[in-house]
Amino acid sequence: MVCLGNICRSPLAEGILKSKVSENVYVDSAGTAAYHVGELPDKRSISVAKKYGIDLTNQRARKFTVKDFEAFDLIYAMDQSNYQNILSLSRNNEDEQKVQLILNKIDANSNQDVPDPYYGGNDGFENVYQLLDEACEIIASKIK
Ligand code: 4NP
Numbered sequence: 001m002v003c004l005g006n007i008c009r010s011p012l013a014e015g016i017l018k019s020k021v022s023e024n025v026y027v028d029s030a031g032t033a034a035y036h037v038g039e040l041p042d043k044r045s046i047s048v049a050k051k052y053g054i055d056l057t058n059q060r061a062r063k064f065t066v067k068d069f070e071a072f073d074l075i076y077a078m079d080q081s082n083y084q085n086i087l088s089l090s091r092n093n094e095d096e097q098k099v100q101l102i103l104n105k106i107d108a109n110s111n112q113d114v115p116d117p118y119y120g121g122n123d124g125f126e127n128v129y130q131l132l133d134e135a136c137e138i139i140a141s142k143i144k
Pocket of ligand 1: 003004005006007008009010031035116117118
């Protein structure tokens, strides 16, 4: 699960997907930018997740690296900018094919972004939660 800062959207996506799959499915998140490396998720992400019984407080932000193409089978980008940034690190076709826009799981080829909630209010985080819950339900049902 990859966003820009790895403090708002992708920590939520990580927590939500983990809650829907078995423990032997390895789920992680990262950001394409390093601004917040080492930080806890944003308080507003922690709060909306907690409301739905998901704990994000063991997460710390990290930056996406080229090694992630080796560690993961599937890489979900939260928006088109993250998607392009991830692709710019890909080394071959196999890397490229692992990368998808997460909301295309809900509506294939719609190329919709999970809106960046960082500069907004709590409503934005609730909206992000609902979008990611729907997408992660589909991802989890295909992994099972
Ligand atoms: P995220 O949100 O990519 O969902 O973690 C953001 C977090 C931080 C910033 C931008 C977006 N920032 O500019 O610091």
